[in-house]
Amino acid sequence: MKERIIQYREALREAMSEEMRRDERVFLMGEEVAEYNGAYKVSLGMLDEFGPRRVIDAPISETGFSGLGIGAAMFGLRPIIEFMSWSFCLVAADQVINNAPKIRYMSGGQFSVPMVFRGNNGAGGQLGSTHSWSVESMFASVPGLKVAIPATPGDAKGLLKTAIRDDDPVLFLESERLLGFKSHVPSEEFLLPFGQAKTRLQGNDCTIVALGRAVHFALEAAVELAQENIFCEVIDPRTVRPLDIDAIVRSVRKTSACVVVDQSWPFASVAAEIAMQVYERAMDDLDHEIARVNADDVPAPYARGLEQESLPNTRKIIEAVRQVTYNA
Numbered sequence: 640m641k642e643r644i645i646q647y648r649e650a651l652r653e654a655m656s657e658e659m660r661r662d663e664r665v666f667l668m669g670e671e672v673a674e675y676n677g678a679y680k681v682s683l684g685m686l687d688e689f690g691p692r693r694v695i696d697a698p699i700s701e702t703g704f705s706g707l708g709i710g711a712a713m714f715g716l717r718p719i720i721e722f723m724s725w726s727f728c729l730v731a732a733d734q735v736i737n738n739a740p741k742i743r744y745m746s747g748g749q750f751s752v753p754m755v756f757r758g759n760n761g762a763g764g765q766l767g768s769t770h771s772w773s774v775e776s777m778f779a780s781v782p783g784l785k786v787a788i789p790a791t792p793g794d795a796k797g798l799l800k801t802a803i804r805d806d807d808p809v810l811f812l813e814s815e816r817l818l819g820f821k822s823h824v825p826s827e828e829f830l831l832p833f834g835q836a837k838t839r840l841q842g843n844d845c846t847i848v849a850l851g852r853a854v855h856f857a858l859e860a861a862v863e864l865a866q867e868n869i870f871c872e873v874i875d876p877r878t879v880r881p882l883d884i885d886a887i888v889r890s891v892r893k894t895s896a897c898v899v900v901d902q903s904w905p906f907a908s909v910a911a912e913i914a915m916q917v918y919e920r921a922m923d924d925l926d927h928e929i930a931r932v933n934a935d936d937v938p939a940p941y942a943r944g945l946e947q948e949s950l951p952n953t954r955k956i957i958e959a960v961r962q963v964t965y966n967a
Contacts, residue, residue: 641826642823642824642825642826643826644823644824645792645821646818646819646820646821647795647821648679648818648819649792650792650793650795650799651681651757651795651813652681652682654795654796654799654800655667655682655685655719655799655803656685656688658800659689659693662717662803664715664716664717665716665719666689666692666693666694666695666711666716666717667682667685667694667719668695668697668704668707668718668719668720669696669697669723669758670696670697670698670699670721670723671696672686672721673685673686673694673695673696674686674696677721679759679815679818681721681818682694682721701722701727701730701731702730702731702733704720705720705728705731705739705756706734706738708754709734709742709752709754712739712752712754712808717753717754718754719754719757719803720754720755720757721757721758722756722759723758723759724758724759724760724772725759725760725774725812726769726770726771726772726774727758728758728774735756735810736778739752739754739783739808740781740784741783743807744783751807752807752808753805753806753807754808754809755802755803755811756808756811757799757813758812759813759814759818760773760774760775760788760814761812761816761851761852761902762902762934762939762950763852763946763947764816765941766939767939768938768939768940768941771939772939773901773902773903773904773934774810774812775788775812775850775909776901776903776907776908776909776911776912777903778810779879779880779909779912783808784807784808784810784880785802785805785808785809785833785878785880786809786812786878787799787809787810787811787812787833787878788812788850788851788877788878788879789811790817790850790851790854790855790875792822792823792824793822793824793825794831794875794877795813797829797831798831798833798877799811800829800830801831801833805833812851814852817852817855831877833878833881834878834881835877835883836874836876836883836887837874837875837877838872838873838875838886839858839873839875840871840872840873842861842873842894843870843872843893843894844869844870844964845864845870845872845896845897845898845960845964846871846887846893846896846897846898847860847861847872847873847874847898847899847956847960848874848887848897848900848913849873849874849875849899849901850875850876850879850900850901851901853900853901853902853951854873856900856952856953857873857900857956858873860956860957860960861873863953863957864957867966869960869961869964869966871894872890872893872894874887882913882916884913884917887913887916887917888916888917888921891917891921892921892924895925895927896927896960896963896964897914897929897930898931898932898956898959898960898963899913899914899930899931899932900931900933900951900956901951902933902934902950902951904933904936905931905933905934906936908931908933910931910932910933914929926963927963927964927965928963930959930962930963932951932956932959933951934949935949935950937949
């Protein structure tokens, strides 16, 4: 495939635009997605191409436009609902976690809800405690929802196209801190399947499982640890529902050590669930207990230094790997 280097936000825009050209049932709705090209300029130029019937500015009412999207999906359309921040979805929790994922089941298969909820997830931009939620651990436990957390522009495009074509609701968790990140993205048509992890780096001494923005911290940590002759394998699940636990277990059986990194709080986190599933399948292969690197168990601080210290970072991952490989 011919590749180009583009930004994460550009990859998201390409995925939505390509799917809207392919399928007239797809539309985008959210706050400022039309007139102002989105708060983070993800939808730049889409209003000009697709018009106000398919790129729709919504009022500041996540409850209202999330419910509208569910109704539209039930009757044959394929909405993309943008949350300016996933923190704002909490006022639409009834729609997102109590309606969308249950309608197929409760209707006996008479209705499906083919829609994508997408937007920025997690802290890192000095947005304060109420605008900095990492919601994956809260929503990944809900049957009927699929949850994708892309770490690169290529994954953002390939997974979003898959999400838009899916016949069930998908939560697509992006990161404001990655929107300007650039990397290679194929120019040809491609989709990435859900439930298929990617090995970002090969290694034999420790498996690091990381999600979203934390993948980049894990890779930085692996580079530094290699200078100490500790060679890490970095696994990016890319989706947590479905979760490619088989790929993670294969890596753990090779390395005999495991560190799991995610940006949510530690109690009942995605990291905790991944660790438990590894214990269930590969406990006898481990030489040390699994270490988890999560956000500190406090509301996200506003001050830049405190915020960065409260989140998973390269230093914390290095310390965790040293611990599980008996190099502390």
